[in-house]
Amino acid sequence: MKTFSVNIVGLSIKVHPFTYDFGDEFFKAYGSDLVSSGTFHADVALNKHETFIEADFRIKGQVKLTCDRSLELFDFPIDEHQKIVFKFGDHDEEVTEEIIMIHRDTATLELGQYMYEFITLAVPLKKLHPRFKDEAEAEDEDAEGRIIYTSGGESPDEPEEGPTDPRWEILKKLK
Numbered sequence: 001m002k003t004f005s006v007n008i009v010g011l012s013i014k015v016h017p018f019t020y021d022f023g024d025e026f027f028k029a030y031g032s033d034l035v036s037s038g039t040f041h042a043d044v045a046l047n048k049h050e051t052f053i054e055a056d057f058r059i060k061g062q063v064k065l066t067c068d069r070s071l072e073l074f075d076f077p078i079d080e081h082q083k084i085v086f087k088f089g090d091h092d093e094e095v096t097e098e099i100i101m102i103h104r105d106t107a108t109l110e111l112g113q114y115m116y117e118f119i120t121l122a123v124p125l126k127k128l129h130p131r132f133k134d135e136a137e138a139e140d141e142d143a144e145g146r147i148i149y150t151s152g153g154e155s156p157d158e159p160e161e162g163p164t165d166p167r168w169e170i171l172k173k174l175k
Contacts, residue, residue: 004112011048018044020115030116034123038063040078042115053086055111059118067129074129078122084114 006018020042027036040061047054059082062075086109089101102109 004115005108005110006046007108008046008048008053009107011046011053013048013050016046016048018046018111020044020111022115026112026116030112034120035063035065035116038075038078038119040115040119044111044115046109051088053109055084055086055109055114057082057084057111057115057118059115061119063119063123065123065127067132068127069132070129072129076123076127078119080118080122082114082118 003022004020006016021040022042023039024037026040027038038061040059040063042060043058045056047056057080059078059080062077064073065076066073083098085099087095087099087101088104088106090103091101092103092106093101095101
């Protein structure tokens with residue numbers, strides 16, 4: 001989407017603020033796997049330097065999610081603050097999650113894809129309607145100390161049952 005592309009060639013060496021308001025059309029354009037609707041406001045500050053551009057993202061809004069328990073739609077608030085450094089180099093490469101190398105001749109930055117990723121990463125794995133929040137917290141407290149998953153093997157604290165080697169039986173008698 002052209003709306004979220006920023007021409008970085010024409011930017012001077014200083015901080016440049018950008019403001020975006022977007023909704024359902026944004027999610028249709030960037031993908032609707034995890035998030036398909038919502039309303040957001042994003043403030044992006046691009047601080048251009050000689051060898052890199054520091055992008056500061058502040059994204060606030062609400063996303064519509066489906067409750068995993070009741071299948072009801074509910075609004076989930078998201079307030080994200082993320083930073084990315086776009087470093088100029090010889091090729092395009094994602095060095096780390098926060099540092100991305102872009103080619104020196106790159107003319108535009110597509111900020112929309114990064115905003116979409118930040119929003120989808122802010123969505124919780126377990127999507128519960130707010131009315132189930134107290135129940136979920138109680139379940140978490142009850143689960144503390146319990147084994148949630150075992151691999152099927154025996155635990156090392158339990159003695160092995162079954163036939164033992166007769167040589168061990170003779171050694172036990174020495175005690």
